[in-house]
Each structure stands twice: as structure tokens, then as C-alpha cells.
Amino acid sequence: MNDEPKRYHHGDLRRTMLDTALAMLTEENGWQFTLRELARRAGVSHTASYKHFPDKAALLAELALIGMDRLRTALLAARPSEAVTLRNQFIEMSRAYVRFGTENPNLYRLMFSADARESASGRLKEHGVAALAVLVDLIEEGQRLGWLRKGEVVEQVGAAWAHLHGVTLLTLDGLLGPDVVGSDRASDAALLVLLEGLEQHK
């Protein structure tokens, strides 16, 4: 639709580069991100990015922040109506977390990469914490209602996050469960172990 002639000044090259980069991330899977390749796709000289990002790591960090925000959105969307039990809400949320990783492997890995972390300094952790708000809510409410055992919320959140992170990455690496490709059984089984560990047993 938008077939304006190419102007020397691009307009919003920053936004375009981020979008193009995200598209590249979701396409290829055996993946090697390159500023020059990005510039080629965006139809711009390979030095243009330096007006908008100090260096490659800064661009990656920005993508990682966007990824954290998308994870937050995905987890929020996965929380079903209040009608269902907290336990089922927790299960749906957990599945959504793992699914986010398996559907966006490159982005998920980028969100935890050293490059992004160092360049984004504290901001990446902030966005990560924001993404986990749903998890925190569920755990606080679960403790209040006597579903989960009492304890430091931050510790339970940490345990749950670590578990979900591990399941996601092992699944991405093809290391979880027997060689039943495409099966969710192994990751579901792992999630149940997590649940048992958090739940109150009378």
C-alpha cells in the first residue's frame, strides 16, 4: 500500500530497523544476526544504524526488551477467566510461558543473552520482573487462599521461574524427554512436578 518514493531521509529508520530485525529473528532458525544483513533488508547503508543505536549490542538489547514485553503480554493473555481454579490458571500460564519460548526461539534466547544484558544494564531485569507479574500474582493469591504453602513469595517465584526457564530451554535444545518430537508430555510432566512442590499438602 505504502509506495511513496524512497526518500533520502527514511522517516522512522529506528522503528523500521527494529521491526526488520524482529522479522529476521522469527524467520531463520539456525541464526546469525548481522548488522550488515539487517541494513540490506532495510534497504539502507550498513552504517545507518549508528545514528540510532550506539552499537550492535544496544540494538540487541532493545530487541530483548521488546521480547520481555511480548512475554508479559503472552502471560497476561493466557490467564483464563476467574471462573477456573487457581491451579488451572497456573497451568495455563506455565504452558504459555513454554510456548512463548518454543514459538520464538531466537527472541527468547536473545532475552537472556550476555550481549543484551550488559548493554541494557538494569532495564532488562526490570522488564523481566514486569513480565513475571502474573506469576507473582498467582503465587501471592495461592498462598492467601491456602492453595500454596506459605513462604517467601520471592523464593517461590524464583523457583517457578527457574523451572519454567529450564523446561523452555531444554525443550528448545531438544533435550527434554524421550525422542517424541512435538510432544508436550515431557514439559507438562515437569510442570506438574513444579506444582506439587509449591502446593500445600494436608
Place this chain on the structure above:
Amino acid sequence: MNDEPKRYHHGDLRRTMLDTALAMLTEENGWQFTLRELARRAGVSHTASYKHFPDKAALLAELALIGMDRLRTALLAARPSEAVTLRNQFIEMSRAYVRFGTENPNLYRLMFSADARESASGRLKEHGVAALAVLVDLIEEGQRLGWLRKGEVVEQVGAAWAHLHGVTLLTLDGLLGPDVVGSDRASDAALLVLLEGLEQHK
């Protein structure tokens, strides 16, 4: 001690390159592995490695295999005498796993990197499974003695591995627990959640 004159033929360049690479891995932490840098350290031309490894990924894969073997050794060494309870053996083993990661961050990450996995094909998974033999033993014995709930061993092993993997990586990324640097409390708390999830509750 060994001050033989430099021969044109190195002797065991393959071994030397692997050792030098492992040394580089443990030294630097904000780390960027380079074949040319490796060659410089080994005092050899930057093309010499191609006689011993088809490409960079193959060398990395070899290092990853060595890492898996070292993890196996670390876990075996951490299994204390038969006198202590299975539960304590499990805790010690878990701590040893996380400690291996925090003490060898670059090597641990390499063990799960895409480069290494693709180049090593099945062998990396094999060595990984071998490394987890201690975990499998503990879980099988735990089920037999009624300490752990009955269930598919492979599923419980997967859940435990994912949990340990996640705790290790979040710890390496500085994302686990409050900002109590150097504290093991967050990862210990997470391990207890895992234990609760696996244990039999009467």
C-alpha cells in the same frame, strides 16, 4: 619444565589446542572465542587447527563434550557416603550441579550452545545423559525405597534436570533472587521446591 625447542611439527597440537581453549574459557568472562586468538596462544599459525578440526563449530563441540564429562565427574564426586540419607545425597548433588555452572560459566553455556549441539549431533546428548546418571540413580532408588512418589523415571529426571538447568542459568545471569550477591539462598530455596515436588507425601 618442558623447554624442548619448538619443532615445526608440534607433536600433539590437537590436545594442546583443546587445553588452551579450555584455559581461555575459564579465564575470561565477558567472552568471545576466536580461532585466531587460540592459535596465537598456542603459538601456531591461525590455519593449523584445520588439520585437526574441520571447522570452529567442531572444536567447540569437542569442548562441550569435555564439559559434559567434567559435569559427570563433579556430580559423581558430590555423592556423599552411603551413610547419609538419599534426600541429603540429592541436595548435595543438586548443589554440585549449580556450582559446576557458576564455577565454569563459559563452559556450561557452551555445553548447551547451538554451535556445539549441531556439530556434535547425537554425541552431545549421549554425554549429557551419561552425566545425569547419578540423578537417574538417585531417583530410581528414591522411588524404590518409597521416598519419591512413583512415576515415570524419565519424566522425573527431566523435571529435575530442567529445574537445575534453570536455576543454574538464572544464577549465572544474576536474575535469581534478590540482589544478595554471592548468596546461595535463592538457589537453595528453589532446590527445596523441586524436592517437595518429587517427594512422596503421606
Place this chain on the structure above:
DNA sequence: ACCTGAACACCGTTCAAGT
């Protein structure tokens, strides 16, 4: 203010040639 082109210092990899 935003973008380009040439230039620099690096890579991984190949290949003919040396020992």
C-alpha cells in the same frame, strides 16, 4: 539532522606451497 562510502582492524575458511 540524517544518511553514505571509503577505510580499518578484525574474523573464519581455503589452498597452494613449504618442511
Place this chain on the structure above:
DNA sequence: ACCTGAACACCGTTCAAGT
């Protein structure tokens, strides 16, 4: 059989110059 040096096709980054 093992190692080297020149060469090639790539990077990320800088900087003077263009619009």
C-alpha cells in the same frame, strides 16, 4: 603427515563527506 602465508569473503565500527 603436519604446518605456514597469502588470499577471499565476510564482519563491526569510525569518520569525513554528502543531502
